[in-house]
Amino acid sequence: MRIGLLSDTHGDPVAWEKCLDAFGEVDLVLHAGDVLYHGIFNPITEDYNPKRLVELLNSFDHPVFFARGNCDSEVDQLALDHHILSEFAFASAGDIKFLVNHGHKASYEELLRMASRAGIDVVHRGHTHVPEIRVVEGVTFINAGSCSLPKQEDGIPTAALIEDRLIRIIDLNTKKEIIKGELP
Numbered sequence: 479m480r481i482g483l484l485s486d487t488h489g490d491p492v493a494w495e496k497c498l499d500a501f502g503e504v505d506l507v508l509h510a511g512d513v514l515y516h517g518i519f520n521p522i523t524e525d526y527n528p529k530r531l532v533e534l535l536n537s538f539d540h541p542v543f544f545a546r547g548n549c550d551s552e553v554d555q556l557a558l559d560h561h562i563l564s565e566f567a568f569a570s571a572g573d574i575k576f577l578v579n580h581g582h583k584a585s586y587e588e589l590l591r592m593a594s595r596a597g598i599d600v601v602h603r604g605h606t607h608v609p610e611i612r613v614v615e616g617v618t619f620i621n622a623g624s625c626s627l628p629k630q631e632d633g634i635p636t637a638a639l640i641e642d643r644l645i646r647i648i649d650l651n652t653k654k655e656i657i658k659g660e661l662p
Contacts, residue, residue, distance in 0.1 A: 479572045483622045483638040485510035485580070485604025488520060488549065489528035490626035494535070496650040497625050497637040504540060504639075506571050510604035510622070511547025511580035513562050514554045520627050532557045543567040547580040547604065566592075574599045574640070574661065581605035581621070586614065593617045599661060600640075609636045609647045611659035618645070618661055625650055 482501040487493050487509070501507075513535075514528040535542075536559045544562040555563050567578040577593050581603035584592075589601050594617065601619045608630045609623030623636035635650040640661070647657035 479506075479574075479641070480504045481571050481574075481576075481640040482507040483510070483602050483620055483640065484508075484625050485602075485622050486512045486547070486607055486624035486627060487514075487531060488512055488516045488523075488526070488624070488626045489514045489531055490523055490525045491527050491530040491534050492525040493626035493635060493650070494531055496635065500637060500648045500650055500653050501639055506569060507538075507540060507542040508567070508569060508576060508578050508602050509542060509544045509562075510578050510602050511545045511562070512549045512604065513544060513547065514557070515549040515551065516627075517549040523626060525626070528554075529557075535560060541569075543569045543576075543578060545578040545580050548582040568596075568598075574643075576600045576602060578602045586619065589619070590614055590617055602638075609638070609657055611638075611645055611647065611657055613659070613662065616662055618659070620645060620647075620659075622647060 607624035610621040612619040622638035643661040645659040646655045
């Protein structure tokens with residue numbers, strides 16, 4: 479089972495295509511929000527083209543789940559075939575249960591309580607644009623970083639891939655693993 483995790487595309491179709499290229503064939507994709515709009519505090523990149531990203535997302539023929547980010551709006555939903563306006567998305571793949579949330583409202587503590595009550599294995603969140611893998615009380619928190627507007631010091635665009643319980647955060651420019659972890 480191969481699961482692609484990404485967040486914060488911010489209207490960049492090139493970033494989406496880089497994620498799919500780095501993932502290879504996937505069974506499921508989980509997007510932690512900020513899909514189309516760049517946001518008032520982010521620069522408009524040269525690849526910003528939300529209409530093109532809508533075309534690519536609407537033609538994507540694998541299961542994909544989205545959580546609403548702080549830049550996602552009702553007008554964005556009008557263009558997309560996928561539902562992007564739920565604060566939380568839940569999915570499962572094999573024996574792994576996922577909770578997807580953008581991360582701009584709910585704290586780690588709130589998400590941990592929710593995950594523990596629901597038997598969630600992985601919480602995937604975005605918002606910070608900084609990649610991270612953290613295990614707290616048996617729940618794995620993954621932030622895939624941002625594929626379009628990375629904010630960590632090295633400025634590398636990233637996404638994450640889970641395969642056979644191995645988690646890899648991938649540099650989208652080189653397709654090399656930069657952080658790895660394993661599900662408990």
